[in-house]
Amino acid sequence: MKDTDFYIDGYSLTVEHIIKAGRGELGEVGLNAEARSRCQSSRSQIANWLGADAPVVYGVNTGLGNLKDTVLSPEEHLAWNKTIPYPHAVGVGQYLNPAITRASLLIRANVLSRGYSGVRPELIDRMLTIFNHGIAPAIRELGSTGLSDLGPLAHNAMVVSGLEDAEVFYKGNQLRAQACFEALGLEAEFPLECKEALAQMNGSTMTQAIAIFACHNMLQLLDIEQQIEGLLSREREIRIDSKDQINRAVERAFGLILNTVNFENNITCDNPLLFVVEDGYEAVMGCNCSNTQVGYTMDLLTILIADKANYVMEFINRLDEAEGGKLRAIREAASAAVGLVQTLSLPASADSIPTKANQEDHVEFSYGAARKAMKALGAYQSLLSYLFSAVIKIEAAHENDSKLKEVFPDLNVNRTAPSARLAAGLNHYLGEKFDLVPLTYS
Amino acid sequence: MSTPLTINGSSLKMEDMNAVLAGEQITVNLVKPLHHNSKFSFQYEPEQSPFSGPQESLLDSLKDYVRYDGELLPAETGLLSLYLLLNHAVKYDDALSDEWVDRVLFFVNHRIEPCLHQANRTELSAMSELFLILHGEEELVCRYQGQLITVGDLFRETGLSKLSCTKQDTAFITSLCCVSTAMAVYTVSEAARLTKTADICVAMQLEAIRGETGAFDSRLHELGRPYTSQIEVADNVRRLISGSEFTTERGREAFGGDNGPRCQDAISIRAVPQTHGGVRDTVRWLKEQLDNEINAIPDQSNPLLGYLLDLLIIGLIDLGNISERRSFRLLDSKLSYGLPMNLVGENPGFNHGFPVIQASAAGILGEMKLLAIPNSAFAKYDPITKKYRCATFASSIKVLNAVALLNKILGIEMYMAAQGMDLAKAKLADFAFGAGSSEALRTFRNFVQTVKVNRFASPDMVAADKVVSEGVVLNAVENAIGQLR
Numbered sequence: 072m073k074d075t076d077f078y079i080d081g082y083s084l085t086v087e088h089i090i091k092a093g094r095g096e097l098g099e100v101g102l103n104a105e106a107r108s109r110c111q112s113s114r115s116q117i118a119n120w121l122g123a124d125a126p127v128v129y130g131v132n133t134g135l136g137n138l139k140d141t142v143l144s145p146e147e148h149l150a151w152n153k154t155i156p157y158p159h160a161v162g163v164g165q166y167l168n169p170a171i172t173r174a175s176l177l178i179r180a181n182v183l184s185r186g187y188s189g190v191r192p193e194l195i196d197r198m199l200t201i202f203n204h205g206i207a208p209a210i211r212e213l214g215s216t217g218l219s220d221l222g223p224l225a226h227n228a229m230v231v232s233g234l235e236d237a238e239v240f241y242k243g244n245q246l247r248a249q250a251c252f253e254a255l256g257l258e259a260e261f262p263l264e265c266k267e268a269l270a271q272m273n274g275s276t277m278t279q280a281i282a283i284f285a286c287h288n289m290l291q292l293l294d295i296e297q298q299i300e301g302l303l304s305r306e307r308e309i310r311i312d313s314k315d316q317i318n319r320a321v322e323r324a325f326g327l328i329l330n331t332v333n334f335e336n337n338i339t340c341d342n343p344l345l346f347v348v349e350d351g352y353e354a355v356m357g358c359n360c361s362n363t364q365v366g367y368t369m370d371l372l373t374i375l376i377a378d379k380a381n382y383v384m385e386f387i388n389r390l391d392e393a394e395g396g397k398l399r400a401i402r403e404a405a406s407a408a409v410g411l412v413q414t415l416s417l418p419a420s421a422d423s424i425p426t427k428a429n430q431e432d433h434v435e436f437s438y439g440a441a442r443k444a445m446k447a448l449g450a451y452q453s454l455l456s457y458l459f460s461a462v463i464k465i466e467a468a469h470e471n472d473s474k475l476k477e478v479f480p481d482l483n484v485n486r487t488a489p490s491a492r493l494a495a496g497l498n499h500y501l502g503e504k505f506d507l508v509p510l511t512y513s
Numbered sequence: 514m515s516t517p518l519t520i521n522g523s524s525l526k527m528e529d530m531n532a533v534l535a536g537e538q539i540t541v542n543l544v545k546p547l548h549h550n551s552k553f554s555f556q557y558e559p560e561q562s563p564f565s566g567p568q569e570s571l572l573d574s575l576k577d578y579v580r581y582d583g584e585l586l587p588a589e590t591g592l593l594s595l596y597l598l599l600n601h602a603v604k605y606d607d608a609l610s611d612e613w614v615d616r617v618l619f620f621v622n623h624r625i626e627p628c629l630h631q632a633n634r635t636e637l638s639a640m641s642e643l644f645l646i647l648h649g650e651e652e653l654v655c656r657y658q659g660q661l662i663t664v665g666d667l668f669r670e671t672g673l674s675k676l677s678c679t680k681q682d683t684a685f686i687t688s689l690c691c692v693s694t695a696m697a698v699y700t701v702s703e704a705a706r707l708t709k710t711a712d713i714c715v716a717m718q719l720e721a722i723r724g725e726t727g728a729f730d731s732r733l734h735e736l737g738r739p740y741t742s743q744i745e746v747a748d749n750v751r752r753l754i755s756g757s758e759f760t761t762e763r764g765r766e767a768f769g770g771d772n773g774p775r776c777q778d779a780i781s782i783r784a785v786p787q788t789h790g791g792v793r794d795t796v797r798w799l800k801e802q803l804d805n806e807i808n809a810i811p812d813q814s815n816p817l818l819g820y821l822l823d824l825l826i827i828g829l830i831d832l833g834n835i836s837e838r839r840s841f842r843l844l845d846s847k848l849s850y851g852l853p854m855n856l857v858g859e860n861p862g863f864n865h866g867f868p869v870i871q872a873s874a875a876g877i878l879g880e881m882k883l884l885a886i887p888n889s890a891f892a893k894y895d896p897i898t899k900k901y902r903c904a905t906f907a908s909s910i911k912v913l914n915a916v917a918l919l920n921k922i923l924g925i926e927m928y929m930a931a932q933g934m935d936l937a938k939a940k941l942a943d944f945a946f947g948a949g950s951s952e953a954l955r956t957f958r959n960f961v962q963t964v965k966v967n968r969f970a971s972p973d974m975v976a977a978d979k980v981v982s983e984g985v986v987l988n989a990v991e992n993a994i995g996q997l998r
Contacts, residue, residue: 129776140773187737218780312894313814313901320817327798338738346732356725356777357733358784363791363831364740370887371824377890378816382901385894416890418827421882423834429848432838433781433788 078103079177079199081185084336086286086329089174092202094506099203100177102184102195109186110195113345116352117189117266121145128354129343130269131189145265152263156234159225159272162211166512167223167277168284169207169240175227175280176202178336179271185337187344188270189352197261198231204255206230209238209245212511215277216426217437219360223277228268233260240512274340275362281441282332282365284508285372288448289325291505292455296383299459302466302474309389317382321375328368328375335365363420366437370418372444376451380412383454390461394468400490401461408454415447445510452507456498460490463497479504517542520596522604525807527800530698533596534589540622541596543603543614562684563637571678572648575687578641580632581652586696586913588656591627593695594643595620601689601810608685616647616676625667626656629692636814636906639692644683649675688812696909697818698803703916704796704825706984707923708789709997711832712746713990714926715785716753716950718839721933722849723765725775726754728783742797743790745998750785752994753949759937760947767941770851779848781838788835795821795828814903816889822908823887829915833881833922837874840926843933844871856932858965867929870970874925881918884911917982924977927957927986935963949994956980956989 077088077097091097102110120131127133127142134141134151143151180198183190208230214222229237230248237248249259263271303309340362343354387405391398419440425432466472467486475482481504484496501507518529521544533539564574595617602609602617609617620627627646633639646653651665668674718724729747734740758764765771777783799821806818842848844855844867855866888904888911895902934946934954946954960976980986991997 127774127776133776140776218784311901312899313816313903316814316903317816317901320815320820323802323817324820331794334740338740339736340738344733344737346736355727355730355733356783357728357730357737358780358787359733359738361780361784361787361791363788364794367791367795367824367827367831370827371820374820374823374887374889377887378820378892381892381894385899385901388894389899413890416887418885418887421827421830421834421885423831423838425838429779429842431780432842433784433835435788 076101079181079184080106081181082337084178084181085333086283086336089177089283089336090287092177093170093174100199102180102192102199106184106186107192110184110190110192113186113189113352114191116345117264119351121265129356131266131354148265149262152232152268153234155268156225156228156232156272157236159221160229161214161222162226164211164213166240167210167212168509168512169209170508171280171284171510172210172223172227172277173202173205173207174283175223175276176208178279178283179224179227179276181336182274182276182338182340183270185339187339187346188341189345190267190270191264194231194263194267200257201231204257205241206251207240209240210277212442215438216434217275217278217362217366217439217441218431218434219273220275220277220438221272224272224274228263228271231261231271232263233258270341273342274360275365275435275437276340278362278365278438278441279332279335281438281445281510282369285369285441285444285448286329286332288445288452288507289372289376291507292448292451293321295455295501295505296379296458298478299455299462300386302462302478304466304469304471304474307393307465307469309386309393311382311385311389314382317378321379324371324375328372331364331368335362361435362437363435366420366435366440369437369440369444370420373412373416373447376444376447377412377416380409380451380454383458384409387458387461390465394465398461398464398490401457401494404491404494405454405457408450408457411450412447412454415443415450419443442510449509452501453494453498456494456501459497459501460493463493464490519544520600520603522546522600523808525596525600527698527701527804527807530593530596530807531702533593534699534702538624541599541618543599543618545603562680562688564680564683564687568680571680571683575641575645575683578633578638579645580630580638583630583632585628585654586631587699588626588628590692590695590699591629591643591655592621592624593698594691595627597691597694597807597810598686598689600808601691602685608681610679610682612676613647613682616673619673620647623657623671628654628656628661631910634907634910636690636693636903637687639906640687640689643692644678644686647676648678649673689810690813690815690905691810693818693906693909694803694806694810694815696912697799697822698807700822700825700909700912700916701796701800701803704829706987707829707832707916707919708793708796709749710923710981710984710987711789711836712749712997713753713949713953713986714836714839714923714930715782715789716750716947717927717930717934717953718782718843719750719754720757720759720946720950721843721852721930721937722778722782723759723768723770723937724782725778726751726760728777729786734786738787740790740794742793743786745793746789747786749997752997753953753990754947755949755994756945757947757950758944759941764941764944765850767944768851768937770849779842781835781842785835788831792828792832795825799825814901815905816892816903819889819892819903819905819908822905822912823889826884826908826912826915829912829919830881830885833878833919836922836926837878840871840874840929843929844868849933852933852936856929856936858932858936858963860966864965864967866964867932870925870974871929873974874922877918877921881915881922884915920982921974921978924981925974927953927981928961928973928977931957931961932964949990952990952993953986956986960985
């Protein structure tokens with residue numbers, strides 16, 4: 072599989088690419104030649120700004136955030152890069168799923184390859200090398216607002232530059248990044264040059280990575296639901312009111328979400344950005360780290376899941392009715408899953424709390440919106456596993472499993488097990504078979 | 514009088530709907546589509562309709578669903594509903610009897626706007642009320658020639674007589690979701706006014722705090738993160754402050770509120786293209802779907818509009834979030850780069866300024882956030898009828914509330930930013946404001962004066978609310994510098 076090469080250029084990365092690249096289905100990922108020369112060109116400008124009489128350029132020869140007024144020399148800046156990710160690397164709770172953190176390296180490499188961030192192509196190569204080796208930064212799940220995922224992305228910067236305290240997941244093991252790199256014959260350390268810490272940390276790339284997997288999981292779950300419903304024999308088919316309206320509405324609304332997430336893969340989200348002017352480049356400050364639309368669409372995704380859950384619950388209720396109340400235990404658990412999705416529908420994006428001494432006085436909470444969508448998808452997966460177990464039980468009771476064997480030939484569960492256990496087994500089966508990615512590491 | 518609007522079931526445009534909203538009298542030329550579906554012509558299915566009793570008690574059955582009390586929905590939405598009803602009816606043979614089609618045509622061609630009651634909180638109730646108005650239920654209300662009028666008086670004035678209702682007509686009309694679709698169309702127009710107004714507030718704010726304009730540089734948006742909506746907002750703000758001397762390095766130096774270069778303003782200022790842009794996208798997504806939905810009114814329910822209305826409400830709340838934070842910055846001399854504490858005009862200590870006015874924006878915002886819970890996530894199936902209870906109608910009512918609250922929050926920001934502009938100008942009398950922001954200030958001052966001494970706050974706030982909700986400043990600014998995007 073490794074002989075197919077896939078190149079990123081900052082303009083064409085899709086959800087599908089990221090999922091496939093993560094599975095190794097696209098082979099080694101590399102930097103497109105044109106993108107490389109764009110990066111080289113803008114990087115050459117940074118060198119000019121490190122001279123003695125250069126103007127003050129935020130993040131190149133100054134501190135960050137509220138310390139933006141502190142001027143740093145190039146030498147100080149290099150030393151500073153070795154520590155500045157640390158106080159930014161906040162995080163508590165469980166570890167994020169390594170599939171997600173690893174994907175964030177690819178997404179970020181793509182963002183940087185647009186050439187507006189002024190980093191060396193070598194930095195992008197380094198990120199891709201780590202990605203290609205299947206190494207994932209170890210990052211705890213809580214601590215980001217989504218207005219820049221500074222905490223998670225500082226962890227990424229620690230790993231990329233091989234800082235001593237950086238940790239990674241590799242083949243299911245958690246270990247020090249430096250040890251992992253050495254074991255694989257990679258450079259243990261990769262000193263970051265001026266602007267390269269900021270260019271990695273500023274922006275909402277971890278939210279984006281979570282959103283990618285939320286889209287992936289949603290696509291799979293929509294498919295799973297169809298497949299499970301199709302297992303019912305014709306004589307036991309159930310017609311639910313407004314099914315077509317709901318499916319059409321969800322499909323169209325999800326189309327908006329997918330478009331947005333794909334668009335956001337190919338934007339520049341750090342600060343300042345370098346733009347070509349007559350005699351070189353100009354650095355311009357903005358706030359492209361705000362990924363407003365992603366937060367909104369992740370909130371929308373949870374709403375869609377809630378309405379789908381509502382529909383699936385009705386389906387289970389109707390099955391139970393038709394079977395004379397034999398599915399009560401399944402209904403009990405299913406309705407709890409629906410309740411969970413409903414509570415998760417409270418939008419994260421409608422809130423904002425000022426942070427950082429009022430400098431960051433509006434935050435998106437897009438990170439929370441994306442996390443919440445993943446949790447809702449997990450609950451919906453669980454709900455579908457109850458629907459699945461209901462259908463299996465019914466068809467088994469009628470001694471009919473031809474469709475089941477046809478659609479899920481590899482399914483190996485004890486169909487006479489208690490409902491809850493059957494559902495747990497099916498939940499696991501669906502997760503594996505359809506590559507459903509959970510939010511956190513387990 | 515514009516050219517007649519052809520309604521054939523498939524070519525209605527959002528521009529037509531907006532023209533109706535803008536008050537244009539648009540007569541309708543009804544054209545049956547060439548390939549209309551007689552095969553699928555609407556069939557009255559008694560078991561599907563709640564109105565399955567005997568013919569003579571139909572009216573009573575309808576009235577069971579309709580409240581006649583309380584607040585009215587915007588009259589335009591009743592009128593839009595009628596255009597949508599015609600656009601749907603024309604697709605089916607015999608769905609609606611000729612006399613009913615003629616009645617709807619009479620209403621739209623005479624711009625008679627049915628005023629529906631907000632208390633009718635389901636599509637079925639609202640469509641039933643619409644039906645009763647068309648029929649001639651005397652106590653119900655319309656707007657005609659700018660005045661509210663009872664249907665009884667209206668019919669006497671225009672010579673209309675009561676229509677008889679058949680089961681077929683009743684079932685057809687009450688099965689559609691024209692009202693929530695009309696409300697969604699209305700919402701798109703209101704939200705467009707609000708997003709533009711918010712851009713104006715930002716321009717005024719930039720003048721007051723002598724803001725750094727780099728964050729609105731077109732390259733950041735066109736090259737960096739090229740969402741159309743984001744590009745539009747940055748463009749609006751640049752046009753509004755075009756020619757401003759306050760928002761320059763020279764202005765900042767002359768005012769003396771900064772220690773060294775500003776580098777960048779706080780997020781509530783510099784993330785405006787991104788955040789306002791995101792809000793605009795929630796509006797655009799709804800609008801784009803409506804382009805299709807107004808020609809495809811589905812029977813019974815349209816969950817898609819509900820999802821997008823719920824999302825739009827989230828966007829409007831976020832616009833409230835960022836506006837409230839900008840107002841907050843004006844209170845503190847450090848955050849406003851040297852404006853007087855609490856924007857006090859003169860004699861601080863004796864005069865109190867704006868802290869409580871600003872706090873009220875926070876209070877209103879808190880109220881607004883309560884609207885964020887998405888109705889669509891709580892749609893359910895009726896345990897008895899097994900019918901899907903779509904939440905779209907509830908969301909379409911709720912969004913009106915969100916719009917009303919956001920008017921007030923933006924009104925407060927405009928009120929405070931105008932005060933900030935006057936105070937900045939007092940210090941730098943020779944400096945000029947931008948083309949749009951100066952017009953905004955000039956117009957706003959026709960309604961609310963600069964606050965110099967303690968005075969009753971509420972009337973000013975009410976006036977500011979009105980200036981925003983009626984688009985007074987927006988219209989003046991657009992007259993001065995051209996349409997905002």
